Amino acid sequence: MSTAAPAGRRSLPCVIPDTPLAAAVPGIETCVHCGLCLQTCPKYVNLEDENDSPRGRIVLMRSLVDGQLPLDDASVQTHIDRCLGCRACETACPSGVPYGQLLEATRATLRTVRPTPFLGRVILGVFARAKALRVMLVMSRIARATRLPSLFSSIGGRLGFASAMLASTRVSLPEQDYDFGMPGERGVVALLNGCVMSGLFARTNRATRRTLRANDYRIRGAPGQACCGALHAHAGDLDGARMLARQNIEAFERSGADFIGVNAAGCGAMMKEYGHLLADDPEWAARAAQVSARVRDVTELLAAAGPRPGAPLPIRVTYDAPCHLVHAQRVTLPPLAVLRAIPELTLLPLTDAEQCCGAAGIYNLLEPNTSNAVLAPKLRQIASTGADWVATGNPGCLMQIGAGLRRAHARAHAIHPVDLLDVSYASVLRKPIADT
Numbered sequence: 001m002s003t004a005a006p007a008g009r010r011s012l013p014c015v016i017p018d019t020p021l022a023a024a025v026p027g028i029e030t031c032v033h034c035g036l037c038l039q040t041c042p043k044y045v046n047l048e049d050e051n052d053s054p055r056g057r058i059v060l061m062r063s064l065v066d067g068q069l070p071l072d073d074a075s076v077q078t079h080i081d082r083c084l085g086c087r088a089c090e091t092a093c094p095s096g097v098p099y100g101q102l103l104e105a106t107r108a109t110l111r112t113v114r115p116t117p118f119l120g121r122v123i124l125g126v127f128a129r130a131k132a133l134r135v136m137l138v139m140s141r142i143a144r145a146t147r148l149p150s151l152f153s154s155i156g157g158r159l160g161f162a163s164a165m166l167a168s169t170r171v172s173l174p175e176q177d178y179d180f181g182m183p184g185e186r187g188v189v190a191l192l193n194g195c196v197m198s199g200l201f202a203r204t205n206r207a208t209r210r211t212l213r214a215n216d217y218r219i220r221g222a223p224g225q226a227c228c229g230a231l232h233a234h235a236g237d238l239d240g241a242r243m244l245a246r247q248n249i250e251a252f253e254r255s256g257a258d259f260i261g262v263n264a265a266g267c268g269a270m271m272k273e274y275g276h277l278l279a280d281d282p283e284w285a286a287r288a289a290q291v292s293a294r295v296r297d298v299t300e301l302l303a304a305a306g307p308r309p310g311a312p313l314p315i316r317v318t319y320d321a322p323c324h325l326v327h328a329q330r331v332t333l334p335p336l337a338v339l340r341a342i343p344e345l346t347l348l349p350l351t352d353a354e355q356c357c358g359a360a361g362i363y364n365l366l367e368p369n370t371s372n373a374v375l376a377p378k379l380r381q382i383a384s385t386g387a388d389w390v391a392t393g394n395p396g397c398l399m400q401i402g403a404g405l406r407r408a409h410a411r412a413h414a415i416h417p418v419d420l421l422d423v424s425y426a427s428v429l430r431k432p433i434a435d436t
C-alpha cells in the first residue's frame with residue numbers, strides 16, 4: 001500500500017495550526033523530491049518502500065499538515081516510528097532539508113493523538129528524573145557485576161539483547177593516571193557527564209579527562225547538569241527535552257568554561273541544537289544559542305591540539321562513525337586523528353562506516369526486529385575487516401555493536417576511541433596526575 005501523496009503537488013491550508021509540525025512547514029517545503037537521499041536511508045534500503053524513505057516521510061508530513069491524512073492514521077504512525085533518526089538523509093540532501101528537526105516535530109505532534117508506547121514512557125521518565133536514573137544505573141552496574149547479563153546474552157528477544165548490551169559495557173583495559181606536565185593553556189573545558197556514560201562507561205569519562213589534560217586543556221566541573229534530553233527529543237517529547245536543556249544551560253553557564261566537552265555523539269548533537277530547541281523561548285533563546293556554540297565533541301578538542309602522540313599500540317582497529325557525529329554534527333576527521341595519534345595502530349577501513357548501526361536512542365528496545373535488520377550488515381562488514389577493536393564514540397553505538405558482536409561470538413570488541421588513546425598515553429608516562 002502506498003500512502004505517499006504525489007510529489008510536487010499544490011500546497012493546501014494547514015489544518016493543524018499551533019503544532020510543532022505546523023511550525024516545521026518551511027523545512028518541509030525545502031524538499032524538492034529529488035530522491036538523492038533514498039539510497040542513504042537504511043530503512044528504505046531494507047524495506048524498499050517509498051513511505052519508509054526520507055522523501056516519502058516528508059510527503060506524509062505534508063499530508064498531515066494539509067489534512068489529506070489524519071493525525072491518527074495508523075500507517076503514518078508506523079512509517080514515522082520506523083525512522084531511525086540517523087539523519088544520513090540530511091548529509092545526502094542538496095537542498096538542506098532539516099530532516100532531524102522535521103522528524104522531532106512530527107513525533108511531537110503525533111504524540112497528541114497517540115502516547116509513546118509504555119516501555120518508551122518508562123525509559124524517558126527514568127531519564128528525566130535524576131534520582132530514578134541514578135538508581136537504575138546503580139542496579140545496572142550491580143547486575144553487570146554478577147555476570148548474569150553475559151549468561152543471558154545469547155537468549156532471544158529483548159531480554160537477551162538488553163543483557164548483551166549491558167554485558168558489552170564491561171571493558172577490561174588497563175587504567176593508569178599520567179601527567180605530561182603541561183600548564184593547561186589551550187582552554188577550560190566543562191564536561192557533560194552523560195547519563196549512560198557516567199553510569200556504564202565511567203572509564204571512558206576518566207579517559208576523556210586524562211587525554212584532554214594531556215593535550216593542554218584544563219578541566220572544570222559543571223554541577224547541576226542533567227540528561228541532555230536527546231532521547232526525549234527523538235521520541236517527540238520536546239517539552240521534556242526543553243526542561244532538561246534549561247537545566248544544562250544554567251549549569252554550563254555557571255561553569256564559565258570556554259568549551260563544553262562531550263564524549264557521546266548523541267548528547268553532543270542534542271546540545272549543539274539547544275539554540276533551535278529553545279528558539280521560540282524569549283527568555284532562553286540567546287542563552288541556548290551561546291551554550292550550543294561552545295559544545296565540542298571530545299575528538300574535536302583533541303584533534304585541535306594535535307593530539308599529542310602516545311606510545312605504540314600494535315592493535316588492529318576499525319572505525320564506525322556514529323550517525324549523530326557524522327550526520328548531525330558533521331564531525332568526520334577528528335576521531336580518525338585521535339586513532340592516528342597512536343603509533344603502530346593499524347586503522348582498517350570499514351565499508352559503510354557512515355551507515356546507522358540500528359541503535360538510534362531507544363529504537364533498538366522499541367523496534368528490536370528492524371533494529372537487528374539494520375545491525376546485521378554492520379556486523380558482517382566489521383567481521384570482514386579482521387579488526388580486533390571497533391572504535392565508535394557514542395554509548396548507544398558501543399552497546400548496540402558490542403551486543404551484536406557478543407551474540408555473534410565475534411573476535412572484535414567495541415571501544416570508544418578516547419579509551420585507546422588513553423591506554424597509549426598511559427604507556428608513555430606513569431606519574432600520578434594532580435587535580436586542576
Ligand code: SF4
Pocket residue numbers: 030031032033034035036037038054055058089092093094095096097
Ligand atoms: S535529498 Fe533532500 S530534497 Fe531530495 S528528496 Fe531527499 S530530502 Fe527531499
Ligand code: SF4
Pocket residue numbers: 040041042043044052053054057082083084085086087088089090099
Ligand atoms: S533519519 Fe535515517 S532512517 Fe530516517 S529517513 Fe533519514 S536516513 Fe532514513
